[in-house]
Amino acid sequence: MPPESVPAEPSSPDLHSDPPSVIALFLAFARMSLSGFGGVLVFARRAIVDEHRWMTADEFNETFALCHFLPGPNIVNLSLVFGSRFRGIVGGVAAFAGLVGPPMLLVTALAAVYSHFGQVEALRRGLAGVSCAAIGLLVSAIIRMMAPLLKKRDGLGFVVTAAVFVAIGVWQLPLPAVLLVAVPISLAVTYAKIRWTS
Structure with missing residues (x-):
């Protein structure tokens, strides 16, 4: 991927835009869900990291990784964790409602059409x-989420990622x-790297 195609990421939380309001959370996740036929991940990353700059690429990857260990669909977990991070329980509910509500209505209507x-x-x-x-779209999101690893030249991270891909x-x-x-x-690898660099 050429360097110019990777947008510059904020280097610290100070460069983030203002925290989203409850309404902004609902509208942002509603827009993601209505754009994301076949998967919302690519649109979620684009909105959160590139457009609104509510998280850095590293923060998004870390949050999404955490959501893999919670029960339920990953992107639903992301909406709850992300919304709660900025606006507490109300923010989590707003993000969840934006993610699930509009598509549920749309899919219900489409199911009626498809039955005929x-x-x-x-x-x-x-x-x-x-x-x-x-x-x-999914492959595109994976490539963009790998950008932080490419910038850090994290060889061990690539080895672990490749090993998990091959295993599964x-x-x-x-x-x-x-x-x-x-x-x-x-x-263990991350802890060793932190100890080595400190």
Whole structure:
């Protein structure tokens, strides 16, 4: 990825924009959810990090990583954690409502349409095309989330990431078993790096 394609990230919390209001949280997550057919992650990162600058890329990655260990869908967890961080429980509820409410209404309406026209061949081909676009968006989000690792030249981070990908994606090992091994290793590597640089 060429350097000019990676937006400059704020280097400290002082460079963030003002904390979002409850209404801003609801509207931001509603916009993400309505934009994110096939996955909201790419739109969430773009809005939180690039547009509003409510978090740095590192903070977003760390928060999203935490959300993997909470029960429930990752992006839903992200909305609750993110909203609560800025506006407490009310902010978490507002972000969650923005993420879930509008798509729920839209999908309910689409389900009624699909029940009548789901066997139309043109519609089925269109849905197949949408799924390909969703995969492209997910790959794009992964590449952008790797940007902090690229900037830090974190070789050990890449090794751990690649090992987890191979274990889950190629060898089809169970996710809990892989995490039980990978998480302690990641924590130990990070702790050793902090001790080495301090």
